[in-house]
Amino acid sequence: MVDELSGSSTPAPPEAKAGADAPTVLVVDDEPSNLASIEKIFQRDGMRVLTAPSARAALDLLRGHRVEVVLTDLMMPGTSGIELLRAIKQLAPDTEVVLMTAYGTVETAVQAMREGAYDFVEKPLKRMTIIKSVRKAAERRSLVAENRSLRQELKLLTKREIIGSSPALRRVLDVATQAAPSSATVLVLGESGTGKELVARYIHDHSARRHGPFVAVNCSAIPETILEAELFGHERGAFTGAFARREGRFAKAAGGTLFLDEIGELSPSVQVKLLRVLQENEYEPIGGDTVRADVRIVAATNKDLRAEIAAGRFREDLFYRLNVIAITVPPLRARREDIPLLVDHFLGVYCAKNNRGRLEAPREVLARLLDYSFPGNVRELENVIERAAVLCRGEKLSIEDLPESIRESAAAAPETITFSVGTPLDEVERRLIRETLRYAHGDKSVAAQLLGISTRTIYRKLGEIEG
Structure with a gap:
């Protein structure tokens, strides 16, 4: 051997x-x-x-x-x-x-x-x-x-999560955290692209139903003629073309959370059936018997439902059943200090997705992004960063990697500050902090990001300046 x-x-x-x-x-x-x-x-x-x-x-x-x-x-x-x-x-x-x-x-x-x-x-x-x-x-x-x-x-990189630490976002998460353990219906309001589904998932993940399914339905993406069957299911032979029994989204979400996005698009007939679910905790599949509804409903819309009620397009009683706890997600322009964090997160996601080294966003790029209004909110910012990650030729993003609408936005870049040779450093620092704060509309977190210092440092410097 x-x-x-x-x-x-x-x-x-x-x-x-x-x-x-x-x-x-x-x-x-x-x-x-x-x-x-x-x-x-x-x-x-x-x-x-x-x-x-x-x-x-x-x-x-x-x-x-x-x-x-x-x-x-x-x-x-x-x-x-x-x-x-x-x-x-x-x-x-x-x-x-x-x-x-x-x-x-x-x-x-x-x-x-x-x-x-x-x-x-x-x-x-x-x-x-x-x-x-x-x-x-x-x-x-x-x-x-x-x-x-x-x-x-x-x-971990691609997991959809809520990114940010701004006061506006913290207020939303505080309410969501309090609401999550309850069985109350939640209505999430906000503009398109603000992350309403992420808030709904956050509520689910922090609830007693977190081990159950999270089922999302975009009510505006499903034709009105089949939305009822899609939500509540149907039995075989219930209507022409129903060749087999089919479970609806309510059945698939049993034991978990059903997220109804764009709730303002529901037809009157579906609104009636949804109202019954909220009142009686039961529903009837098309052509079937009554079924107990074991779901927690979180709804969302970018519409003004009170205006829809006034126009006769949305039931007032359904609105009050949905509006037990209302959470309004702020637009990105209302939490501009979160933009650097979101940029860093999306760069990590799309650099990994496109098999390229980690890119950086220099201050001039962040300044241009901070100044832009982002009418499409976080979704628009994500698309901008994905595009930049694909098109960038170097190791850092440049302004040329941004879309034309952002590159050419008015007053996109900070104005220049000039100093005479021999200006004391204390004076340079004082003016630089004041002008950056003015450019950031008084937002100390944004000013700190632009200056490359911590928010705590800028508070300390301001104390020294004002002292």
Whole structure:
């Protein structure tokens, strides 16, 4: 066994020192001579090696060490290699397993691969064969771990979340946080693109229903003729073309939250059915029997529902049922200090999505964005940053990467401040802070962003200036 492992035709290479990124292999065999021989082989190849004479000893080592690959004998007294494989996949599912098998047990080894083993090597063992198999197993584990990490990172980057720390946004989140644990219906108001669905998801995620589904319906995107069936479902044969029973969005949201966006677009007939749900907690699928509604409703609109009521287009009783707790999401122009945070977030998302290095937004670009009114709100800003991330040729965004409407917006850039040579630094600082505050319309957070200092610092400097 020793000669075959070492290779009798060529001298054994000198032992290599294990590097910081060298994989750790755990060798499991009940024969001490085999353990010693295999240990030397992997040490000479620069790997870290642990050895165990039994399955129980191997599992003890796995509990205390990070192991990339386990190389185990298939046939051992007591716990077999197959049983050890199953235990490993429960204890350390990311660890790859390579089996050593004698002639005649190949079918068992193939079965083990179906249960999660990476590979098997046949006895008598060849030095290069086991090194190659274990190295490939370690590489596979590394790739799987890297892919999982990248997917998780991308998931975190692309996860829709509420970004900002402005007082206007904090007020919204305070109300949403208080409303979330209750069962009250919430009406989210605000212009298009402000993030009304994100607020609805925030309420769901902080509610007792967070483990249930969150089902979103854009009422304006579904034709009026099929909206009722889409919401409440229908039975087979309920109408022409109903060839099979279909669950509605209320059924799909059972145990969770149903988000009805653009609620102002509901037809009068659907408004009546929705009112019944809110009053009685029940509804009837088209052609079906009464069903209990186990959903929490959060609605949203960019319309003035009181004006819609006055015009006869929206039911007043439905409005009051929906308007138990009203939350108005501010437009982006009302929370301009959040723009730098949003820019940084969207740059992270779209640089990762387009497989390019992280871009930066220099002060002159932020200044141009801060001055723009963003009629399309956060959605428009997101589109602007995605476009810039794709078109940018350097490592930093430039004004040329922005859309023409923003590049040419009036008074987009701060005016120039000039100082005579010899002006005291205290005076330079004083004037610079005052002019930046004037440009930022008195907003200290925005002024601090433009000056590249913290808001706390600008308050301290103002205290010194006014003192």
